[in-house]
Amino acid sequence: MIQELKILFHQGKQYIPDVTTVEVPGIFRGRPVISTKPTDTVALCAICPTKAIQANPAVSIDMGRCLFCGECADLFPDKIRFSKDYKLASNSLEGLIVREGTDQPLFIDPAKIRGEITRLFNGSLKLRQVSAAGDNSCEWEMGAAGNVNFDMGRFGIEFVASPRHADGIVITGPISQNMAEPLQICYDATPSPKIIILAGVDAISGGIFEGSPALNRTFLNKYKIDLYIPGNPVHPLSFINGVLGLIRAGKKKQIRLV
Amino acid sequence: MMKSIEIKNNQPVVLDDIPALAYPDFLEYNLKLVTDPGSHCVNYFGQPVNGRIRLICCIASDTNGTIHVNTSMVDKSDKLPSLTRHHFSFHIFEREIHESFGLEFTDHPWLKPVRYPWYRTDQSQKIENYPFYHIESEELHEVGVGPIHAGIIEPGHFRFICNGEQILHLEIQLGFQHRGIEKLMVERKDLLSRTILAESIAGDTVVGHTSAFSNLWESLCGFIPSPDLIHARTLALEWERIAIHTGDLSAIATDIAYQLGSSVFGRLRTPIINAFQIWGGNRLAKGLIRPFRNRFPFSPNLRDTFNKILDAYYPDYTEMFDRMIDLPSILSRLEKTGVVTREQSLQTGTVGIAARSANLERDIRKSHPCLGYNDISHSPLLMPQGDVYARTRIRDSEIRQSIGYARTLMENMPRHSTGNQAIIQPASNSFIVSLVEGWRGEICHAAITDNDGELILYKIKDPSMHNWTALALAVRNNEISDFPICNKSFNLSYCGFDL
Numbered sequence A: 001m002i003q004e005l006k007i008l009f010h011q012g013k014q015y016i017p018d019v020t021t022v023e024v025p026g027i028f029r030g031r032p033v034i035s036t037k038p039t040d041t042v043a044l045c046a047i048c049p050t051k052a053i054q055a056n057p058a059v060s061i062d063m064g065r066c067l068f069c070g071e072c073a074d075l076f077p078d079k080i081r082f083s084k085d086y087k088l089a090s091n092s093l094e095g096l097i098v099r100e101g102t103d104q105p106l107f108i109d110p111a112k113i114r115g116e117i118t119r120l121f122n123g124s125l126k127l128r129q130v131s132a133a134g135d136n137s138c139e140w141e142m143g144a145a146g147n148v149n150f151d152m153g154r155f156g157i158e159f160v161a162s163p164r165h166a167d168g169i170v171i172t173g174p175i176s177q178n179m180a181e182p183l184q185i186c187y188d189a190t191p192s193p194k195i196i197i198l199a200g201v202d203a204i205s206g207g208i209f210e211g212s213p214a215l216n217r218t219f220l221n222k223y224k225i226d227l228y229i230p231g232n233p234v235h236p237l238s239f240i241n242g243v244l245g246l247i248r249a250g251k252k253k254q255i256r257l258v
Numbered sequence B: 001m002m003k004s005i006e007i008k009n010n011q012p013v014v015l016d017d018i019p020a021l022a023y024p025d026f027l028e029y030n031l032k033l034v035t036d037p038g039s040h041c042v043n044y045f046g047q048p049v050n051g052r053i054r055l056i057c058c059i060a061s062d063t064n065g066t067i068h069v070n071t072s073m074v075d076k077s078d079k080l081p082s083l084t085r086h087h088f089s090f091h092i093f094e095r096e097i098h099e100s101f102g103l104e105f106t107d108h109p110w111l112k113p114v115r116y117p118w119y120r121t122d123q124s125q126k127i128e129n130y131p132f133y134h135i136e137s138e139e140l141h142e143v144g145v146g147p148i149h150a151g152i153i154e155p156g157h158f159r160f161i162c163n164g165e166q167i168l169h170l171e172i173q174l175g176f177q178h179r180g181i182e183k184l185m186v187e188r189k190d191l192l193s194r195t196i197l198a199e200s201i202a203g204d205t206v207v208g209h210t211s212a213f214s215n216l217w218e219s220l221c222g223f224i225p226s227p228d229l230i231h232a233r234t235l236a237l238e239w240e241r242i243a244i245h246t247g248d249l250s251a252i253a254t255d256i257a258y259q260l261g262s263s264v265f266g267r268l269r270t271p272i273i274n275a276f277q278i279w280g281g282n283r284l285a286k287g288l289i290r291p292f293r294n295r296f297p298f299s300p301n302l303r304d305t306f307n308k309i310l311d312a313y314y315p316d317y318t319e320m321f322d323r324m325i326d327l328p329s330i331l332s333r334l335e336k337t338g339v340v341t342r343e344q345s346l347q348t349g350t351v352g353i354a355a356r357s358a359n360l361e362r363d364i365r366k367s368h369p370c371l372g373y374n375d376i377s378h379s380p381l382l383m384p385q386g387d388v389y390a391r392t393r394i395r396d397s398e399i400r401q402s403i404g405y406a407r408t409l410m411e412n413m414p415r416h417s418t419g420n421q422a423i424i425q426p427a428s429n430s431f432i433v434s435l436v437e438g439w440r441g442e443i444c445h446a447a448i449t450d451n452d453g454e455l456i457l458y459k460i461k462d463p464s465m466h467n468w469t470a471l472a473l474a475v476r477n478n479e480i481s482d483f484p485i486c487n488k489s490f491n492l493s494y495c496g497f498d499l
């Protein structure tokens, strides 16, 4: 027992006190910032493996397609840089598009949030995760969101074992043909209001797998998506802040920290 | 006549130089090769050629450091005797060939679907109708788990046949994660897309798979990587091993309800993966490994940061592990649970940590070294028991060994060079095999180019391809409640298998 207490003591404080303001160590490729400097837009757009960069004529980056590989910023550092802002979530696809000349934090539009979400879940949200051909990186990071460092549980947000216990589902991966039916069954088994969150570039747009005949993304055409959280994979801080934004956006009450 | 060509890891050969045998010869010769316990099949697959199928078999000799390659041209309508009949390690490869091209292996005992790829020959095979093995009996019952599991993990279906609490048989059905990566590798023509596809084969083995791809591509182009590039890749591979092994220990502790170990190993993993973030901007090292270039040079500043991370990690880690492995209540859950013998591992072609935990030395770092392993003179760590305990212990020893390697690598840092940027064309009409020892085990990528040096075939083998069978064998006669701990002790990849 003494031994155990010693081990406990040696861990010190491991949790991040404020997950809404903490800075990520080292390099982080978060929300892109695009300058208005003129550049060879044809060459710039050609770099991007998922056509996330558009120039018509103003340059924009669609974070729902971006792999956050950073290659565009490496080659066109005057035009594109990746900020350390990890609050990347939006509740509309349109909201994921970053345009040149703007350096504004993303926001979750309270008007577009279904009323019952803020009414019922702002203090507690149970989610069922469905990996639909995810590469196990987003799944990993979602697991990490609940560990002692990120401690998402302090906000009442938790992953549960059964869709029957869940208020919604979090989909990762580009949704393979082979997972289309299990995903549907899981969704059907979830009680209303059946929140749907897409986590990671693969879930949002198909990512690098877009266009593969192995995918079947028809599920996404059928339902309203409540939240999109970009990333490759989604960083635990992006996930926690995104979900908090969704369940608390309509509330005046400030997010209470620990 | 030569029955095979012996090549080294990452050594391209002209396709026509590979001996093409008649199928009976091909079968006999490859079977003869694998009877030596120092040899094993690293990959076996088919290539469509003008309506026929060229079978390509790659058998590694762990003692010589070479890979024997030979081929055999067959017709899709052929009915062939199987290699599996004589050596079980071929079973998954023959199943895959059957699924992709329709070839019949007449005496294959288990010619079932592998991953239901979109290009399968028999489109009437549906993932929802997998032909599970049944036993008719009043005493026995079946338990089905998945594809969606209780935790945050990837999908796969496990079908148990149990006698009360005891597992008699487990059948594992995979394919749910199939994204068509091998085809996309060929279709996408730009190097960046291919590299990112390699990064996405298995998100927990980003460094392993991307290194296998990068080594392969560079060798195919005749590119000699600079010392700093080799250094960075080797360090990243060992770092990935430390990170995932630590996380695995947390998962094992979780599954035996040892809360302290679960939390402590879980939090100890954080600074290790955050180090990847500091180095290259991504906790799972996406973006770090790139063919032809050392994208994020490992600077002296990084060295100091990484050393400090290890300084802080090591005492807390050893304190926790040494305590955990000293507790009788923990040992009673780990010991003699989920045993796979050396004999079974040999038969089924098990690789990596699972093999080494059953006293079977399979380690590409020693047998077919690439990158910095040529200088490390690695000695693989072995455990004799083959149970969950051994697979736990091996992770601990490897964490300590890898920390040693990382420290040494950081002491001897080559100077950063800038001469790495090169766009070179791959050799034409060539075949190449790239082997890397990832944290889980042996990763094998193989490629074929055409007349113009364009990629026409890309084959990926995650170690899980071999090892899922070992898991199914391990749980036999165990209580079904021990399945989770057995599963975690292997920690195999679904997406790496399904591709």
Ligand code: SF4
Pocket (backbone or CB within 6 Å): A047, A048, A049, A050, A051, A052, A053, A061, A065, A066, A067, A068, A069, A070, A071, A072, A073
């Ligand atoms: S960082 Fe995003 S926008 Fe830039 S090249 Fe990569 S995927 Fe495209």
